[in-house]
Amino acid sequence: MKTDTQLRDDIQAELNWAPDVKTSDIGVIVKDGVVTLTGHLASHAEKYAVERAVQRVHGVKALAIELTVKLPFDNQRTDADIAMAAERALQWNVLVPDDKIRPMVEKGWLTLNGEVEWEYQRSAAEVAVRDLMGVTGVSNLVKVKPKVSPADVEKKIHEALARQAAREANRLAITVDGSQVTLRGTVHSWTERDAVQGAAWATPGVSVVVNDLLVDA
Known part of the structure; x- marks a missing residue:
């Protein structure tokens, strides 16, 4: 079993190796295999990439995210711009059913509402909007309500x-x-x-x- 120091070193090495993680200013605290991440990132996309990178490291038992997104001035967008971009992204994604998901934006935080039949459609909607410029976070509140009988x-x-x-x-x-x-x-x-x-x-x-x-x- 890895010590906390070994696990922290492996996490930092993974973050340095991951091509979609651009900043090195991430705090990594490890205690008994539980990892806490701290710091500020320039986009929600990078925050997601950091989370996935840490989960790839063997020995991580639990993960606490205390990362915040602070957009550079050039990347800031109005909520109306983000909402319009999200609507178009959903429309252009072939895995997202038409007119089933409604995006809502408040201070850069994007919330998805609606109902779909399959989890892959719910996930595809989040992927479609996650990397949009100006987004500081995503709440996926889309519900899965299948038409198939759950008997088997x-x-x-x-x-x-x-x-x-x-x-x-x-x-x-x-x-x-x-x-x-x-x-x-x-x-x-x-x-x-x-x-x-x-x-x-x-x-x-x-x-x-x-x-x-x-x-x-």
Whole structure:
């Protein structure tokens, strides 16, 4: 098991290596495998890149984000400009259904509302607007309300896990309550945790996934 000092060094090396992380002014605090990130970034896109980079590092048990976005003067946009750009980005994304998602902007913070049938559509909407200039943060409040009956949801999730994350399939507890799925158990990495969650979200009939999986690094 890595010491906190080793884990911090690995995180800083990963941040320096990641091409989409442009600043080195990020504070990394590690205690018992729990990582806290502090500092100021120039865009929401870079903040997201930092979060993903840290999650790639083996040994990270939990992540606390205390990063703030402070836009350079040249990158600042009015809320109206951001809202218009977000609407166009959603319209041009082939994975986002037409007229289902409504963007709202307040002081650079972009909120998405609406309903879709699939989680991939909800995720695609966030990806479409996340990197827009002027955005300081994104709240994805889009709800997933599938038309498919959830009767065989648990069976389909197990089948998906057998295909996608076979090593973890027998170590997990999957609870289905209507269209809500709760995942419990232990996985070996954040990558495997994401894979199990992705398998659950990809199952027809699922509208909510509660991910209580623990990472045993």
